[in-house]
Amino acid sequence: MAPNPADTALWPAPHASGAVDATVHVPGSKSVTNRALVLASLASEPGWLRRPLRSRDTLLMAGALRAMGVGIEEGVGPDGSGEFWRVLPTGLHGPATVDVGNAGTVMRFLPPVAALADGPVRFDGDPRSYERPLHGVIDALRALGARIDDDGRGALPLTVHGGGALDGGPVAIDASSSSQFVSALLLSAPRFNQGVEVRHTGSALPSMPHIRMTVDMLRAVGAQVDTPESGGEPNVWRVTPGALLGRDLTIEPDLSNAQPFLAAALVTGGKVVVPDWPARTTQPGDRLREIFTEMGGSCELTEYGLEFTGSGRVHGIDVDLGEVGELTPGIAAVAALADSPSTLRGVAHLRLHETDRLAALTKEINELGGDVTETADGLHIRPRPLHGGVFHTYEDHRMATAGAIVGLAVDGVRIENVATTAKTLPDFPALWTGMLGA
Ligand SMILES: O=C(O)C1=C[C@@H](OP(=O)(O)O)[C@@H](O)[C@H](O)C1
Numbered sequence: 001m002a003p004n005p006a007d008t009a010l011w012p013a014p015h016a017s018g019a020v021d022a023t024v025h026v027p028g029s030k031s032v033t034n035r036a037l038v039l040a041s042l043a044s045e046p047g048w049l050r051r052p053l054r055s056r057d058t059l060l061m062a063g064a065l066r067a068m069g070v071g072i073e074e075g076v077g078p079d080g081s082g083e084f085w086r087v088l089p090t091g092l093h094g095p096a097t098v099d100v101g102n103a104g105t106v107m108r109f110l111p112p113v114a115a116l117a118d119g120p121v122r123f124d125g126d127p128r129s130y131e132r133p134l135h136g137v138i139d140a141l142r143a144l145g146a147r148i149d150d151d152g153r154g155a156l157p158l159t160v161h162g163g164g165a166l167d168g169g170p171v172a173i174d175a176s177s178s179s180q181f182v183s184a185l186l187l188s189a190p191r192f193n194q195g196v197e198v199r200h201t202g203s204a205l206p207s208m209p210h211i212r213m214t215v216d217m218l219r220a221v222g223a224q225v226d227t228p229e230s231g232g233e234p235n236v237w238r239v240t241p242g243a244l245l246g247r248d249l250t251i252e253p254d255l256s257n258a259q260p261f262l263a264a265a266l267v268t269g270g271k272v273v274v275p276d277w278p279a280r281t282t283q284p285g286d287r288l289r290e291i292f293t294e295m296g297g298s299c300e301l302t303e304y305g306l307e308f309t310g311s312g313r314v315h316g317i318d319v320d321l322g323e324v325g326e327l328t329p330g331i332a333a334v335a336a337l338a339d340s341p342s343t344l345r346g347v348a349h350l351r352l353h354e355t356d357r358l359a360a361l362t363k364e365i366n367e368l369g370g371d372v373t374e375t376a377d378g379l380h381i382r383p384r385p386l387h388g389g390v391f392h393t394y395e396d397h398r399m400a401t402a403g404a405i406v407g408l409a410v411d412g413v414r415i416e417n418v419a420t421t422a423k424t425l426p427d428f429p430a431l432w433t434g435m436l437g438a
């Protein structure tokens with residue numbers, strides 16, 4: 001039997017022989033699935049997640065909640081109509097051990113949940129998880145009444161000594177390195193005795209759509225949340241204590257994981273349809289409609305989904321990606337193939353993502369003959385004719401998909417450890433070759 005190319009260390013990124021024309025069913029959103037799991041676990045009645053994402057990050061989240069006593073049953077609808085997870089909340093228990101892997105959502109969203117458990121919860125993860133910022137969550141939880149043992153670096157590994165309840169109340173944090181600090185505190189806050197008032201005091205706060213996602217999903221399960229957008233003070237969010245409802249929620253496709261497929265239409269001058277693209281969403285990937293249109297494509301959003309069409313021309317772009325930082329690797333890959341230079345701004349915090357994404361993109365594109373320089377808060381990309389070679393991925397799913405985009409237009413690109421896409425999109429190699437009709 002021929003080896004599965006996804007299992008080999010170097011994956012030959014398929015070169016597109018012509019314009020792609022495909023419909024791609026993109027699996028569920030990581031960010032929505034992991035928020036839904038946390039909220040369902042904190043609810044006062046069972047809930048359902050339909051079409052959840054099953055990937056490394058979401059399985060780690062489910063495993064951690066199960067370790068604290070939550071029941072999560074997996075199944076398939078009676079008509080075979082797709083997978084679901086049924087969440088049966090119970091009292092949260094320690095001792096427990098949580099493996100966060102390299103999932104920002106797990107390492108940030110769960111320490112506040114663990115503070116509500118009735119015993120110690122130990123958090124550990126991949127080596128990179130020790131380097132990712134967590135101080136906003138640790139310091140805030142201590143200020144709100146939690147007992148946490150760590151090594152003083154404001155990072156993993158650590159133990160949260162859950163006391164069965166948490167006071168909550170007002171707290172100030174600097175969330176300029178990750179919006180997930182704010183989301184983490186808000187998600188568990190309905191269960192804190194006094195709720196929470198989170199005040200962001202640092203410089204620019206990244207990824208605002210993800211904070212809006214947190215607020216929307218909290219409100220959808222009955223929480224009362226006051227935000228700057230609902231007439232509150234700038235940079236202040238308040239959550240009132242109260243019981244949360246169990247919901248029956250269908251998870252939207254992951255629009256950030258739709259990015260490489262839309263990029264394929266843009267780069268090859270083809271067409272890709274993504275069914276079930278939501279008409280209204282807080283996902284940052286929705287901004288791709290505008291960004292990839294400015295870069296040369298066009299799109300139509302219908303009841304069926306999003307139809308994205310490339311024109312055969314790819315243009316550079318000057319764009320602030322601070323709100324949608326997770327789109328940066330895919331945009332950088334397209335920009336390296338464009339007919340004019342690009343400047344990507346507002347994403348200094350990407351240096352502390354899965355890897356230092358600004359350094360990684362610069363190095364890998366330049367090693368294929370590109371001309372990318374790092375700025376204080378982003379990248380300058382001057383397109384050059386590229387050649388084949390190894391595209392290293394640094395255990396970063398979005399580096400792997402960025403390399404695949406480049407490989408469509410450049411012969412001989414080999415991607416190291418494409419299996420790292422399993423963090424959020426385990427089916428990537430099959431979806432990609434399927435799109436290309438291979
Ligand atoms: O809350 C979330 O689901 C996320 C928030 C963002 O994190 P940062 O604000 O740390 O960039 C984003 O980059 C990450 O992929 C997912």
Ligand SMILES: C=C(OP(=O)(O)O)C(=O)O
Nearest residue numbers: 102103104105326353354
């Ligand atoms: C930054 C990302 O992930 P995480 O949730 O681990 O922060 C990402 O998916 O691009």
